[in-house]
Structures are given as structure tokens and as C-alpha cells.
């Protein structure tokens with residue numbers, strides 16, 4: 001529990017530094033993906049400190065984080081189609097305020113697809129000891145469930161599992177690039193383990209239109225796009241997280257997939273390309 005608190009405190013420190021708050025100060029950002037509308041539910045914009053990075057060099061820091069910080073944000077995403085409302089992750093606790101801004105009541109949420117179970121992704125699911133979303137079915141990977149079920153830092157996740165136990169769906173994600181059945185209509189799940197043992201990414205598809213929602217594949221876009229080999233102290237297994245990041249980046253470039261991420265600054269969505277100048281990748285926000 002002590003470690004859990006430390007993690008929560010450090011994530012709060014990461015995201016509460018001065019910055020924009022789009023959710024409070026302007027209209028919510030949405031993007032069409034075929035028949036779906038995807039809305040960014042922003043909880044914070046701020047700066048992360050270079051002390052959170054693993055595997056940097058003085059040259060990397062000087063070039064990509066010269067002030068010793070990097071832009072960061074925290075988002076969840078709302079995916080809507082034909083009267084159905086699905087969340088991808090659930091933020092830290094400002095979720096219901098953001099949903100109000102999107103004119104959605106908690107009882108109108110049909111599903112919550114979790115990338116993983118850190119506090120900044122499941123924090124919005126509980127109010128005190130009660131489930132916030134009375135009708136939402138909750139989906140997460142088998143490995144993620146197994147890990148948090150017994151983890152010494154798993155108190156918050158176990159409360160969520162208990163509160164949603166009658167509508168908790170545990171599944172085995174597909175291998176990236178392999179064939180996959182949708183978890184729910186329009187959304188497929190692929191393993192991208194490492195940040196947590198069962199961390200996954202979701203691919204939203206509607207005809208030819210697609211969006212890969214990559215959870216915590218990155219936390220420091222300014223550094224990890226040019227240098228995907230840089231990990232974060234939040235990664236449970238940094239070397240596996242690096243492998244997953246490299247594989248997903250290669251996959252989205254090869255397939256020209258637009259992406260959304262829970263810690264990508266500003267609107268959280270954009271496109272990724274190879275960047276010959278750095279030998280890594282370049283991200284352009286929508």
C-alpha cells in the first residue's frame with residue numbers, strides 16, 4: 001500500500017504542474033473514426049521531470065529535454081457510436097466532470113476497456129467504495145488481472161474488481177499484427193506488455209478508418225519518439241516496455257495508423273512517422 005501511495009503521489013506530481021487544462025478551458029476535442037466519434041477526456045496537462053526517465057544520456061537530455069522536463073498529460077477516451085458510449089480507461093477522478101462536459105451521465109456508459117490498472121487509469125471508476133458506472137461492463141487482459149489480484153500494490157485495483165465483479169470480462173489479447181476477434185464491436189486488443197505485466201493497446205476500426213489507442217506506451221513523447229529505448233520509472237518491466245514500444249511504433253508507421261495515447265500532450269491524438277533526422281520517430285498532433 002505504501003508503494004501504491006508513492007506511485008499515486010508521483011503521478012500527481014507529474015501531472016499537476018502548471019499547464020493548460022483543455023477539459024476545463026475549452027471545448028472537448030473529438031475526432032471521427034468512421035462511424036465512431038472519439039473524444040479526449042483530459043484530466044491534466046503539465047511537465048514531467050527527467051528524473052523519471054531511465055536509459056537517457058546527457059546528449060539525449062540536452063537535445064530532447066533541455067530544461068530537464070518534458071510535456072505530459074493524462075487523458076481517458078470516450079468512443080461513441082449509435083447511442084453506445086464506451087470508455088477507454090477511466091482517468092484519475094475528474095472523469096465524471098469531463099463526461100458532464102460531453103453531456104454523458106455515468107449510467108449511460110456501456111463499457112470500460114482498460115489498457116492497464118494503474119491509478120491514473122482506473123481512478124475514475126470508484127467513488128469512495130462504490131462503482132461510479134452502474135451499467136458498464138469492464139474489460140481487461142488476463143495478465144493484468146492476475147498481476148493486480150495478488151500485487152502488494154493492488155488495493156485500488158482489487159476494489160475495482162470487487163465493485164464490478166458481476167460485469168468484469170477478462171480476456172487474452174491477440175499478438176500485435178496477428179488476427180484478432182473484437183473484444184466489443186469495433187475494438188480489438190493487442191498485447192503490449194511491459195509498462196505493466198498485462199498492458200494492452202486497442203485498435204478501433206470502422207471500415208478503412210482506424211485509430212490505435214496505445215495507453216501508456218509513452219509518457220515522454222518529446223524524448224521517447226526520437227529515442228524509444230528510453231523507459232520510465234513507472235514501467236514494471238522497462239526492457240519489455242521498450243520492446244513493446246518499438247514494436248507498436250513500427251506497426252503504426254507501417255500501417256499508417258493514427259494514434260491516441262493516455263499521456264500524449266494536448267489533444268492526445270496524432271500521427272507517427274519515421275524521422276531520419278533522429279533515427280527514431282516523429283509525432284504530429286491533430
Ligand SMILES: [Zn+2]
Pocket residue numbers: 118120121216262263
Ligand atoms: Zn498512466
